[in-house]
Amino acid sequence: MHRKIHELAHPWVRELRVYEPGRPIEEVARELGFADAEEIIKLASNENALGPSPKAQAAMRRAVRQMHLYPDGGAFYLRRALARKLGVEMDQIMVGHGSNEIIALLGQAFLSHTSNIVMADGAFVVYRLVADAFRARTLAVPMKNFTHDLEAMLAAITPETKLVFLANPNNPTGTMVGGAAIERFMARVPPHVAVIFDEAYIELLPPDRQPDTLRYVREGRHAFVLRTFSKTYGLAGLRIGYAVGPREGCELLNKVRQPFNVNAMALAAAEAALGDDAFVARTRRAVAAGLRQIERGCQKLGLDFVPSVVNFMLIKTGRGRAVCQALEREKTIVRPVDGYGLPDYIRVTVGTRAENTHFLKALGRILAQTVSK
Ligand SMILES: Cc1ncc(COP(=O)(O)O)c(C=O)c1O
Structure with missing residues (x-):
């Protein structure tokens, strides 16, 4: 008797949800037709913006x-x-x-x-x-x-x-x-x-x-x-x-x-x-400065955020998933958190100073467009 492969599996395995990771740069570049993947900034997986130790x-x-x-x-x-x-x-x-x-x-x-x-x-x-x-x-x-x-x-x-x-x-x-x-x-x-x-x-x-x-x-x-x-x-x-x-x-x-x-x-x-204690110290300083930069940026945009002690932050933008998609078109990958019951928020990882600036400007543009629509 012919049985489909999923019928051979444990029934509960069929029902499992799959983890939704931060989207890889290459995937977004392919999907949106960006020729130069290097222009895309990934602030979606809480990685270290300074690179490897x-x-x-x-x-x-x-x-x-x-x-x-x-x-x-x-x-x-x-x-x-x-x-x-x-x-x-x-x-x-x-x-x-x-x-x-x-x-x-x-x-x-x-x-x-x-x-x-x-x-x-x-x-x-x-x-x-x-x-x-x-x-x-x-x-x-x-x-x-x-x-x-x-x-x-x-x-x-x-x-x-x-x-x-x-x-x-x-x-x-x-x-x-x-x-x-x-x-x-x-x-x-x-x-x-x-x-x-x-x-x-x-x-x-x-x-x-x-x-x-x-x-x-x-x-x-x-x-x-x-x-x-x-x-x-x-x-x-x-x-x-x-x-x-x-x-x-x-x-x-x-x-x-x-x-x-x-x-x-x-x-x-x-x-x-x-x-590599020097690298850890440098990372701590960069994260603290980046957090302050993003907090100030949010305040200027009039956005609420959840004060963070680490290298990422929840920001209340409204329509989080749509904002993430719009940010991708602005070559910036961040993370939706609707899976956590927070559909009005996005989660952004602290990047380099330049990356944070790029993100904040793009976010400002997107929110201005939404308001003017
Ligand atoms: C709270 C927490 N635990 C564990 C992990 C998993 O990290 P890794 O498997 O890269 O060590 C992460 C990664 O995002 C995390 O945020």
Whole structure:
């Protein structure tokens, strides 16, 4: 009997939604018939406008000659460097193909149709997509003022909850909760759940503003801290991130990952980037200046925005998706956030000074046209 391929698949897989990433420059250039893709500015995926860490670039050039060899599947040198920097043990670290892979591995290791996750309704959507993929329920807790409501999240935990996700700072809102609120939360979170602190943007903050979540791992709590080289270190294209968590927790994640989940170029670059303090400092300064520039631009245009602590910002333009499309015609790619229940907003990543200026001018033109129509 002939059956269509999708009839062979798990029924719930057929229903899965697909993640909508920031649109690649080449795709927009092809679609809109722009001959020169280099003129297009991408402010859609919270990448680092300064490019990759220079130390990482040098390490990649050195690593090229070794690309005929498989990578070190155990990521020994990177884990050793991370352990020294973060003050944890090497076996409390596992390395992934971006922190995205680690979120999926958490799903594989912990979730099933009998469990649920707790997250904020305006938090990074990948948690929900991963829960769906493993047929777990998502208990989405409303945010307060675009910020995680930790009290409400505590109240949402049920006996079936396995993972509680806290994106801190959060994407797409750019907001964060501080160390004291986290401390109160951790004092009351029940022991049957694991708390996932997704800190993809944490290095953009000065060290004294970074909540010390690693201490929960050191104290033996059920907590994982996820970090990435995609943002502050400028290595999104390489796909490398890591989790710091309980030894046995990392062991579980290592069991479900592929043997060579992280490539050798990424390992070399990440280790070098970790020592590039000057680049991190430069990135922080550039992001702070860029945020101020975009905030001032919004004020001039009379637009509300959600004050952000990281390298992207929600702006209330009205008709967000239409504004994104209009901006693409102005050679600027930003992100619609209607999928997060914010149809009136766009999310823009902080670019270079020139890119921010281009974006603000284009936005001003688009909004003036809409008003005059
Ligand atoms: C909150 C958050 N977590 C995780 C990720 C995934 O990052 P990566 O897979 O590049 O490490 C992102 C990327 O946008 C993010 O915003």
